Amino acid sequence: MKSSLQNLHRNIFSLVWTGVRRNYDNLDDNIAKHLGETDANHPVGIHLSRMFSEVFKRHSRDEADRLFIVGTKSTTPSLQKVSSRPVTPWFFSRVFLVLAVSFVMLMALLFVFKSNKVIPGLIFIGSLTVPLSLLMMFFEINVYQNISIRQTMVIFLVGGILSLIVTMTFYMILPIRTEISIESALIVGIVEELAKCVVIILFINSYKANYIFNGVLIGACIGAGFSVFESSGYVSEYGLATIFTRSFQAIGTHTIWAAIIGGAVILGKARKKPFTAKDFVTKPKFYVFLLIAICLHTFWDWDIPDTGIGVSLFQEFIDIVIGWFLIFVMIDAGLREVKTLQGQQIIIHRSKRKKLVNKR
Structure with a gap:
């Protein structure tokens, strides 16, 4: 009797898990196909194992160098040469490894050799490790290769500081x-996400960015800068221990939220035109994602009364899962956008060719 019940439980679990997995595999694509003008019959597959398949493979120095030779007039590919294949970033993992090893070495200097002189470096590297690694991932994902590493660093530094000023x-x-409540968490979420949004719009308009991947990268740059400077500031208020928690929590906070907003700004504006105040309130593709980012920030900051660290960690886990799911939706929509634009260009090219033939 006991074994039959166990088998029944296994069968039910297997059935439920299969259904969840199949629906999840298609959910990001089902959402993304409503964000653009692409044909719903041509899905774009996003699979974690495929997306990060290059991380554990060997790559030469030349491959790494080629990643940075982009964004100039001579190195930006034409639209027809832009890849619409599933993105496979890998260099970001090397950035993370170098910074993580540096952080551990600085910790050894502090705790083993009792050198207090390394504390500023520990704070800076600890604040930088995850945001900069995520930033590099979004830099690799920008398949249009129309934003250089110099521009990326300018947006990261200037945009991050400017978002703090706003x-x-x-x-x-x-x-x-200052009291802990859902109202205070909501106000903080609204203020900080709106501030980043204003700066993201400013940079997208000034750079004349027109593609979803561009918006996601610009947003990630500003969010990463915001995260680094904010985390460094919290240490002076709450002590050095803060850096050990905020360093790994950054995987699901400002960089991700700002990347979502950046993609949403592109979705909300007319192609090859700047984002306007009217777009802010009239384009659901934009303000729905902005509201979601505000809600994610609010949920992250909200300390539910009469709960412990377990509930708080579970909140953060849910927040990270939802945030990354929306990132995959943006990646999916970005790849669809590439296919759509390339298809439109082919159609235009053929029509021009027919006109030329008729003239002859």
Whole structure:
């Protein structure tokens, strides 16, 4: 009787898991196909194992160098040469490894050799490790290769600091309460995500970015800069132990939320035109993702009353899962966009060719 019940439980679990897996495999594509103008009969597959399949393979120095030779007039490929194959970033993992090893070495200097002089370096590298690694991943994912590493670093530094300035300006205007409550968490979420959104729009308009992958990269740059400077600042307020928690928590916070907003800005504006104040309130493809990012930030900051660390960690886990799912939706939509634009260009090219033939 006991063995038959166990078999029944296994069969039920297997059935449920199979259904969940199949639906999840298609869910990001089902959402993404409604964000663009692509044919729903041509899905774009996003699979974690395939996306990160290059991480554990050997790559030469020349391969790494080629990743950075992009974004100039001579190195930006034409639209027809842009790859629409599933993205497979790998260099970001090397960046993470170097920074993580550096962080461990600095910890050894602090705790083994008792050298307090390494504390500033420990704070900086700890704050930088995850955001910069994520930033490099989005840099690799930008298949259009139309934003250089120099531009990326400028957006990261200037955009990150500027978003903090806008945030503090909003805080001066709005009455922010310091007590722990859902209302306070909501206000913080609104203020910080709106501040990053304003700066993201500013850079997207100034760079004349028109593609989803461009918006995601610009957003990630600004979110990563915001995350690095904010985490460094928290150490002075809450002590050195803060860096050990915020360093790994950064995998699901500002960089991801800002990347989602950056992609949403591109979805919300007319192609080859700047994002306007009217787009801010009239384009559901934009403000729905902005509202989701605000909700993710609010849920992350909200300390549910009468709960312990377990509930807080579970909140963060849910937040990270939802945030990364939306990133995969943006990647899916970005690849669909490539196929759509390439298809449109082919059609235009053929029509011009027919006109030329008729003239002859």
